[in-house]
Amino acid sequence: MGHRAWGRNPNLGHARHLDAPAAGTPNGGVTRDLAHGVPTGADRLIIALSDIEVGDGGVTDDFPQSAYVGEVLAPYLEAPYHHLDQDLVLNGDTFDFLKTAVHGTHPRHIPASVGLAKLEAVAAHHGAFFEALSRFLTSGPGARRLFFVPGNHDPEILFPEVQASLRQRLSASDQIFFPGLEMQLGDVHIEHGSQADGLFRVDPEQPFLVHQGQRILHIPWGALGLLEVFMPLREHLYHLDRLRPREAVFELIPEVRDLLLSRSWTYWTRDYWRDLLVGGDPLKRPTWAMVKEVIYRFTSTDPEVSMGDHFVRRLEWDYEHKVVVVGHQHVPMVRTYGNRKLLQTGCFRNEFMLEDDGGRQVPLPRVYAEVFQRKQETLRAQLVEVPAPPMPAGYVPDSIFDFAPKVRALLSTEALEDAATAARAERHDPPPGSLPLALLERWHGRRSGSLRRLKEG
Numbered sequence: 001m002g003h004r005a006w007g008r009n010p011n012l013g014h015a016r017h018l019d020a021p022a023a024g025t026p027n028g029g030v031t032r033d034l035a036h037g038v039p040t041g042a043d044r045l046i047i048a049l050s051d052i053e054v055g056d057g058g059v060t061d062d063f064p065q066s067a068y069v070g071e072v073l074a075p076y077l078e079a080p081y082h083h084l085d086q087d088l089v090l091n092g093d094t095f096d097f098l099k100t101a102v103h104g105t106h107p108r109h110i111p112a113s114v115g116l117a118k119l120e121a122v123a124a125h126h127g128a129f130f131e132a133l134s135r136f137l138t139s140g141p142g143a144r145r146l147f148f149v150p151g152n153h154d155p156e157i158l159f160p161e162v163q164a165s166l167r168q169r170l171s172a173s174d175q176i177f178f179p180g181l182e183m184q185l186g187d188v189h190i191e192h193g194s195q196a197d198g199l200f201r202v203d204p205e206q207p208f209l210v211h212q213g214q215r216i217l218h219i220p221w222g223a224l225g226l227l228e229v230f231m232p233l234r235e236h237l238y239h240l241d242r243l244r245p246r247e248a249v250f251e252l253i254p255e256v257r258d259l260l261l262s263r264s265w266t267y268w269t270r271d272y273w274r275d276l277l278v279g280g281d282p283l284k285r286p287t288w289a290m291v292k293e294v295i296y297r298f299t300s301t302d303p304e305v306s307m308g309d310h311f312v313r314r315l316e317w318d319y320e321h322k323v324v325v326v327g328h329q330h331v332p333m334v335r336t337y338g339n340r341k342l343l344q345t346g347c348f349r350n351e352f353m354l355e356d357d358g359g360r361q362v363p364l365p366r367v368y369a370e371v372f373q374r375k376q377e378t379l380r381a382q383l384v385e386v387p388a389p390p391m392p393a394g395y396v397p398d399s400i401f402d403f404a405p406k407v408r409a410l411l412s413t414e415a416l417e418d419a420a421t422a423a424r425a426e427r428h429d430p431p432p433g434s435l436p437l438a439l440l441e442r443w444h445g446r447r448s449g450s451l452r453r454l455k456e457g
């Protein structure tokens with residue numbers, strides 16, 4: 001099987017194209033090589049990357065090697081691609097603003113000033129990333145455009161002030177576009193994918209709210225929960241979040257699951273409702289869909305984001321678009337329906353496959369989308385896989401089990417606090433703003449065994 005070489009950079013190695021067999025073929029994610037080079041008659045190339053998640057530096061940054069994006073783009077600036085008009089679409093979660101702290105905190109009320117502070121914090125550690133984008137925009141002879149689509153990690157991109165700062169930073173205001181939550185390029189539909197995820201769906205008609213005289217992001221309840229429940233645990237769990245499959249992490253270090261359940265339990269049965277009833281926070285507007293999702297998460301302990309089969313089904317009714325490109329789930333996939341195709345890109349952030357019962361952490365490859373067009377009609381659409389870049393020294397812990405002692409210590413503290421809450425509930429004296437006792441007890445019976453053992457000890 002042949003592969004297309006990517007320039008002379010030894011770290012980049014080779015890329016391979018991923019595609020699916022014809023519709024109806026079993027296991028429609030089989031890989032195979034496609035034709036090399038540019039299709040005859042192509043005049044435009046769309047390159048879509050998602051989930052890069054450049055952060056605020058250090059070991060908790062999920063992609064400190066962001067210069068690698070420039071290495072991936074470099075071959076497109078040379079023959080046989082350079083003569084094409086090129087659109088680079090950064091399809092959501094380009095910036096990990098969700099996990100970027102401002103003055104040591106993760107505020108849930110996010111005005112434009114906080115969005116700008118997050119952008120400054122990220123840019124301070126990723127100059128090479130912005131240089132790569134500038135290099136792309138100034139290459140030629142074909143026209144170059146750059147599109148920023150927001151995802152659930154970077155809705156701050158919706159602020160006009162953040163958009164102006166990005167344009168100024170890249171010095172190419174007439175080539176940079178902010179299409180909103182979705183976009184179309186000819187017969188190609190592109191969006192991050194989080195709009196199909198009940199945890200992170202944003203109201204497209206009301207992306208902002210006014211609170212105490214300030215315009216703030218109308219962040220979805222899933223993002224709110226992450227900010228208030230999981231961000232305080234970031235320094236303890238940051239690397240475990242990068243490991244796949246996540247269920248293996250829970251099996252190897254079950255205390256991680258117990259800690260997350262414990263924190264989530266406290267938040268969704270007490271803190272969320274207390275703040276709602278006492279503070280009148282405009283971000284806390286519970287819906288039945290939210291309650292059902294929370295119950296599902298507790299009973300299934302499913303931690304993964306999910307778009308369900310929303311975009312697969314879209315292929316059946318969307319006659320206007322020949323190709324749909326999404327990201328969000330960090331799982332590359334190709335699906336076809338007749339002559340229509342779904343390209344689900346992987347992530348560019350660092351993720352690792354656990355092997356040998358947690359003894360090995362193998363970096364996962366990066367997967368993005370290429371679409372060649374002629375007069376806005378798709379000639380060829382495919383996923384492209386490139387190997388992971390080298391990891392910085394000291395970035396990957398020697399053992400995932402090094403995190404276990406701290407997690408156990410946190411869990412012991414959680415168990416003591418939870419025992420006090422349970423004692424109040426038995427006296428029919430739940431904390432102010434907690435869920436009704438019957439529902440709390442119903443969920444309580446679903447909690448994990450090791451947490452219960454800690455409480456009994």
